Amino acid sequence: xxxxxxxxxxxxxxxxxxxxxxxxxxxxxxxxxxxxxxxxxxxxxxxxxxxxxxxxxxxxxxxxxxxxxxxxxxxxxxxxxxxxxxxxxxxxxxxxxxxxxxxxxxxxxxxxxxxxxxxxxxxxxxxxxxxxxxxxxxxxxxxxxxxxxxxxxxxxxxxxxxxxxxxxxxxxxxxxxxxxxxxxxxxxxxxxxxxxxxxxxxxxxxxxxxxxxxxxxxxxxxxxxxxxxxxxxxxxxxxxxxxxxxxxxxxxxxxxxxxxxxxxxxxx
Amino acid sequence: xxxxxxxxxxxxxxxxxxxxxxxxxxxxxxxxxxxxxxxxxxxxxxxxxxxxxxxxxxxxxxxxxxxxxxxxxxxxxxxxxxxxxxxxxxxxxxxxxxxxxxxxxxxxxxxxxxxxxxxxxxxxxxxxxxxxxxxxxxxxxxxxxxxxxxxxxxxxxxxxxxxxxxxxxxxxxxxxxxxxxxxxxxxxxxxxxxxxxxxxxxxxxxxxxxxxxxxxxxxxxxxxxxxxxxxxxxxxxxxxxxxxxxxxxxxxxxxxxxxxxxxxxxxxxxxxxxxxxxxxxxxxxxxxxxxxx
Numbered sequence: 001x002x003x004x005x006x007x008x009x010x011x012x013x014x015x016x017x018x019x020x021x022x023x024x025x026x027x028x029x030x031x032x033x034x035x036x037x038x039x040x041x042x043x044x045x046x047x048x049x050x051x052x053x054x055x056x057x058x059x060x061x062x063x064x065x066x067x068x069x070x071x072x073x074x075x076x077x078x079x080x081x082x083x084x085x086x087x088x089x090x091x092x093x094x095x096x097x098x099x100x101x102x103x104x105x106x107x108x109x110x111x112x113x114x115x116x117x118x119x120x121x122x123x124x125x126x127x128x129x130x131x132x133x134x135x136x137x138x139x140x141x142x143x144x145x146x147x148x149x150x151x152x153x154x155x156x157x158x159x160x161x162x163x164x165x166x167x168x169x170x171x172x173x174x175x176x177x178x179x180x181x182x183x184x185x186x187x188x189x190x191x192x193x194x195x196x197x198x199x200x201x202x203x204x205x206x207x208x209x210x211x212x213x214x215x216x217x218x219x220x221x222x223x224x225x226x227x228x229x230x231x232x233x234x235x236x237x238x239x240x241x242x243x244x245x246x247x248x249x250x251x252x253x254x255x256x257x258x259x260x261x262x263x264x265x266x267x268x
Numbered sequence: 269x270x271x272x273x274x275x276x277x278x279x280x281x282x283x284x285x286x287x288x289x290x291x292x293x294x295x296x297x298x299x300x301x302x303x304x305x306x307x308x309x310x311x312x313x314x315x316x317x318x319x320x321x322x323x324x325x326x327x328x329x330x331x332x333x334x335x336x337x338x339x340x341x342x343x344x345x346x347x348x349x350x351x352x353x354x355x356x357x358x359x360x361x362x363x364x365x366x367x368x369x370x371x372x373x374x375x376x377x378x379x380x381x382x383x384x385x386x387x388x389x390x391x392x393x394x395x396x397x398x399x400x401x402x403x404x405x406x407x408x409x410x411x412x413x414x415x416x417x418x419x420x421x422x423x424x425x426x427x428x429x430x431x432x433x434x435x436x437x438x439x440x441x442x443x444x445x446x447x448x449x450x451x452x453x454x455x456x457x458x459x460x461x462x463x464x465x466x467x468x469x470x471x472x473x474x475x476x477x478x479x480x481x482x483x484x485x486x487x488x489x490x491x492x493x494x495x496x497x498x499x500x501x502x503x504x505x506x507x508x509x510x511x512x513x514x515x516x517x518x519x520x521x522x523x524x525x526x527x528x529x530x531x532x533x534x535x536x537x538x539x540x541x542x543x544x545x546x547x548x549x550x551x552x553x554x555x556x557x558x559x560x561x
Contacts, residue, residue, distance in 0.1 A: 106352025114369035
């Protein structure tokens with residue numbers, strides 16, 4: 001492969017954050033799976049109510065029926081909010097490194113003084129970025145299935161769980177595409193972060209706010225997080241359209257980012 | 269080989285380059301001079317394809333510098349004005365990284381250059397001094413034996429010994445027929461190495477000339493030290509030469525184009541010393557750089 005050395009550089013630069021993020025996710029997910037009690041979740045619900053106000057429980061999406069299924073527990077306790085805050089850190093840090101950091105530092109000048117087009121280098125970085133996120137979620141999913149099967153054999157709705165992870169990947173594909181687009185558009189890291197980190201975090205915060213109180217429910221219309229309808233996935237509702245929307249729009253944003261980077265003036 | 273036609277890039281506040289044109293033929297060494305902020309680096313950034321020309325065009329080997337940048341880079345060695353190296357790597361790792369990106373993995377020349385410039389290539393670049401980093405940048409530009417060299421202030425930060433070594437290397441490259449564009453503030457360096465000089469000021473080319481013809485046109489000044497004040501006075505009284513600064517018993521004579529005339533005249537005097545003003549392009553440049561805008 002022609003850009004093998006760039007791949008090695010990317011890996012060397014990001015394997016640390018990859019490992020830390022993966023470690024956190026795996027740890028939380030395993031703990032949450034083991035909080036499940038097939039005989040009823042009264043204890044867990046009581047504990048949550050004891051520790052947190054009901055607003056907070058709503059905000060965090062920790063609402064759960066006492067006879068909820070394992071996947072419902074995983075969805076509301078982990079895929080409802082925790083995962084956003086952990087995985088978004090990876091998106092922000094690595095997204096920033098992909099393009100704008102090289103431009104800001106000036107190292108892009110050396111990358112482009114080699115016989116590779118900007119499109120090629122940016123596409124390569126985009127693929128590295130998205131593959132990293134795919135791997136994080138894929139490994140997480142495998143761990144989730146294994147831990148569930150060990151602790152509660154046969155209780156996890158594996159098909160729904162896979163679709164949940166696919167949906168999460170598509171949603172994070174969108175976050176990544178926003179972050180990558182910002183990375184491509186700016187010469188300075190701080191400007192890229194304002195959009196590339198600001199916007200995804202804003203969407204996540206709006207999602208939390210919209211859960212706090214029914215009167216704030218309209219806010220759901222202002223966040224892309226709503227595109228991932230976890231209820232529909234668990235209950236077998238239809239979610240294909242929103243998956244397609246997420247896939248197409250994130251693909252489009254990546255392409256736009258690469259095009260902009262290929263065309264614009266670089267401050268090198 | 270390198271062609272720039274009416275290149276214009278307006279950054280506003282009269283920053284940028286305006287209607288810049290020059291060309292460098294194969295095997296020529298072009299010295300690019302001008303005060304800070306005059307537009308040297310901006311021009312070079314166009315050649316490297318980092319910037320879109322506002323108007324006009326630049327090409328290397330007939331290829332458009334912006335659109336065909338990747339193709340052009342196969343034959344170009346580049347030394348940035350402020351080299352932004354991958355500072356988490358050691359020198360050696362960086363050379364290998366760039367070589368692999370260029371898909372030219374013969375590192376024998378690289379090793380020669382490391383030895384030549386006495387570079388400690390196993391140190392992390394982050395820990396290197398400015399001069400060391402500059403050496404890394406020099407090795408990177410030359411290590412794949414490129415046909416064309418684009419060097420933005422290549423000797424900044426180098427110690428005098430290394431400058432001499434660099435000059436030697438440029439003259440070797442010249443003999444090999446390489447085409448070189450180098451920007452510099454060092455007149456001697458340019459004078460020694462370049463065939464053509466171009467001076468840019470406030471974004472506009474004010475002069476592109478063959479350095480040899482420029483050299484031959486130049487009249488020189490000499491400072492004569494007479495054995496006694498009376499002899500000096502007599503010499504001045506003769507009024508045969510354009511007299512400059514006088515500090516008895518030293519007298520400066522200006523604008524001498526035939527040194528022999530001066531020598532013959534001086535035969536009747538008792539002279540202790542003659543100093544010729546070391547010829548640099550400096551005077552010429554000062555004229556172009558100008559104190560005023």
